[in-house]
Amino acid sequence: xxxxxxxxxxxxxxxxxxxxxxSIEIQANEILSVIGPSNSGKTSFLRILNRLNDLHxxxxxxxxxxxxxxxxxxxxxxVLRKRVGMVFALPLPLPLSIFDNVAYGVKMHGERSRQKIAxxxxxSLRQAYIWxxxxxxxNVSAFKLSGGQQQxxxxxxxxxVEPDVILFDEPCSGLDPISTAKIEEAMLKLxxxxxxxxxxxxxxQAARVGDRTAFxxxxxxxxxxxxxxxxxxxxxxxxxxxxxxKFG
Amino acid sequence: xxxxxRSQKIAFFLLFLATLLIVLPVGMIVVIIVQKGLPAINWQxxxxxxxxxxxxxxxxxxxxxxxxxxxxxxxxxxPIGLLAAVYLSExxxxxxxxxxxxxxxxxxSGVPSVVxxxxxxxxxxxFLKFGASILSxxxxxxxxxxxxIITTSREALESVPQSFREVSLSLGASKWxxxxxxxxxxxxxxxxxxxxxxxxxxAGETAPILFTVxxxxxxxxxxxxxxQAMALPYHLYVISTQVPNVDEKVxxxxxxxxxxxxxxxxxxxxxxxYNFRKKKKW
Numbered sequence: 039x040x041x042x043x044x045x046x047x048x049x050x051x052x053x054x055x056x057x058x059x060x061s062i063e064i065q066a067n068e069i070l071s072v073i074g075p076s077n078s079g080k081t082s083f084l085r086i087l088n089r090l091n092d093l094h095x096x097x098x099x100x101x102x103x104x105x106x107x108x109x110x111x112x113x114x115x116x117v118l119r120k121r122v123g124m125v126f127a128l129p130l131p132l133p134l135s136i137f138d139n140v141a142y143g144v145k146m147h148g149e150r151s152r153q154k155i156a157x158x159x160x161x162s163l164r165q166a167y168i169w170x171x172x173x174x175x176x177n178v179s180a181f182k183l184s185g186g187q188q189q190x191x192x193x194x195x196x197x198x199v200e201p202d203v204i205l206f207d208e209p210c211s212g213l214d215p216i217s218t219a220k221i222e223e224a225m226l227k228l229x230x231x232x233x234x235x236x237x238x239x240x241x242x243q244a245a246r247v248g249d250r251t252a253f254x255x256x257x258x259x260x261x262x263x264x265x266x267x268x269x270x271x272x273x274x275x276x277x278x279x280x281x282x283x284k285f286g
Numbered sequence: 287x288x289x290x291x292r293s294q295k296i297a298f299f300l301l302f303l304a305t306l307l308i309v310l311p312v313g314m315i316v317v318i319i320v321q322k323g324l325p326a327i328n329w330q331x332x333x334x335x336x337x338x339x340x341x342x343x344x345x346x347x348x349x350x351x352x353x354x355x356x357x358x359x360x361x362x363x364x365p366i367g368l369l370a371a372v373y374l375s376e377x378x379x380x381x382x383x384x385x386x387x388x389x390x391x392x393x394x395s396g397v398p399s400v401v402x403x404x405x406x407x408x409x410x411x412x413f414l415k416f417g418a419s420i421l422s423x424x425x426x427x428x429x430x431x432x433x434x435i436i437t438t439s440r441e442a443l444e445s446v447p448q449s450f451r452e453v454s455l456s457l458g459a460s461k462w463x464x465x466x467x468x469x470x471x472x473x474x475x476x477x478x479x480x481x482x483x484x485x486x487x488x489a490g491e492t493a494p495i496l497f498t499v500x501x502x503x504x505x506x507x508x509x510x511x512x513x514q515a516m517a518l519p520y521h522l523y524v525i526s527t528q529v530p531n532v533d534e535k536v537x538x539x540x541x542x543x544x545x546x547x548x549x550x551x552x553x554x555x556x557x558x559x560y561n562f563r564k565k566k567k568w
Binding site for chain 1: 379380449450451452453454455456457458459460463467468472
């Protein structure tokens with residue numbers, strides 16, 4: 039099943055064109071890795087999927103982008119963002135307690151029952167593999183956690199609103215290898231119930247977790263294929279150069 | 287080598303001297319006023335009405351009048367200022383109208399206070415027929431401190447990291463929910479600080495209340511917001527220049543009470559800000 043369908047997608051920030059004629063399909067329950075050097079448009083691509091780019095003054099898009107066969111511009115933006123969650127590059131807890139961080143989205147969507155909220159918080163923290171580490175201090179500030187824990191808390195917060203797709207924007211860029219491994223493990227398990235899009239600067243990470251890998255360069259989608267193929271026999275010379283570290 | 291060190295020392299000394307020169311007048315004002323005013327301070331001075339043509343008795347009606355005016359100004363200016371600040375920092379697009387609004391606010395803060403007084407006289411006292419009253423005076427002072435409240439509130443709102451907003455929106459919260467639950471709670475200390483600084487300014491100004499509320503001599507407390515009232519800065523002006531043979535210590539005592547009120551307000555602002563910085567989590 040196709041989750042996202044982009045046809046000839048162009049986007050601009052003011053005069054600068056960030057994506058050029060990108061056509062791509064994202065399948066349900068896959069992890070799509072997106073790699074490419076800085077300024078390749080990979081983050082712009084990710085942020086258009088839940089319309090976070092709209093916050094940018096001077097943002098403009100042409101072409102088609104469908105989520106579940108509906109044009110994203112026709113969807114209510116709050117509904118789209120609830121369905122398509124986002125985990126940011128740096129761990130970004132809100133200045134609230136651990137519990138309130140996870141409960142935030144649920145409360146904003148109108149849930150009032152304390153019992154239900156508590157159940158959702160526990161379930162989400164378990165799904166993000168952090169429950170056992172923090173279950174005894176849910177009321178302390180989220181800023182007291184380590185970087186890796188904060189990032190898993192942010193994943194739990196995204197899961198709590200019961201999304202359908204989760205976007206990861208370089209989620210491990212500030213983390214140590216052990217925290218990175220934990221997050222990758224979480225992603226591989228989440229794939230069963232969710233569709234994941236992972237933007238990463240770490241080519242090896244893309245190889246480890248991605249079912250398919252897309253390579254972006256200068257705002258264009260150069261190549262998209264099954265991850266093993268991209269890393270063993272890429273069709274395009276530029277892909278080969280990038281994953282071998284010849285530029286980037 | 288030696289030369290560089292010497293010129294460095296001279297430069298440091300000059301910088302230090304300039305800094306010291308700033309502290310000096312502040313310290314002297316406080317010392318002189320406390321020294322000359324403290325003997326006048328006693329319970330009767332703080333709680334009695336003025337007697338013998340303001341040469342004796344107390345300044346209680348002026349203290350109360352100033353408090354009424356300050357509270358009135360804040361009731362009027364805080365909601366409007368805060369709402370305007372939220373609009374300007376969260377919703378306003380960068381277009382001609384909004385640039386004009388921002389320019390107007392900057393200019394509003396540059397208007398001399400006596401002009402506010404005249405404006406208040408024309409609009410509230412005469413045109414709206416509120417008369418010389420606490421209502422007119424409060425509204426006039428409120429307009430005067432609006433730019434302070436708007437500017438500091440905007441700064442407080444804009445200092446809340448953009449990433450918090452993005453996180454909230456990315457969880458499907460609406461823009462208003464984001465402002466209400468994330469932006470405002472984190473901006474409140476900054477907004478309070480600005481508000482209290484505005485209050486201090488309102489408490490100390492003479493010109494805006496001159497034509498709009500201040501009574502020369504009114505040995506009773508105001509009964510409603512349509513009454514005139516005495517106020518500390520104007521009372522100080524009156525007993526210093528308009529009434530002969532007022533004891534020096536009464537004048538300085540009045541100044542001391544006024545100074546104390548304003549300093550207290552600033553102190554509260556400083557304490558709020560300090561507590562906030564200690565708790566600040568990002």
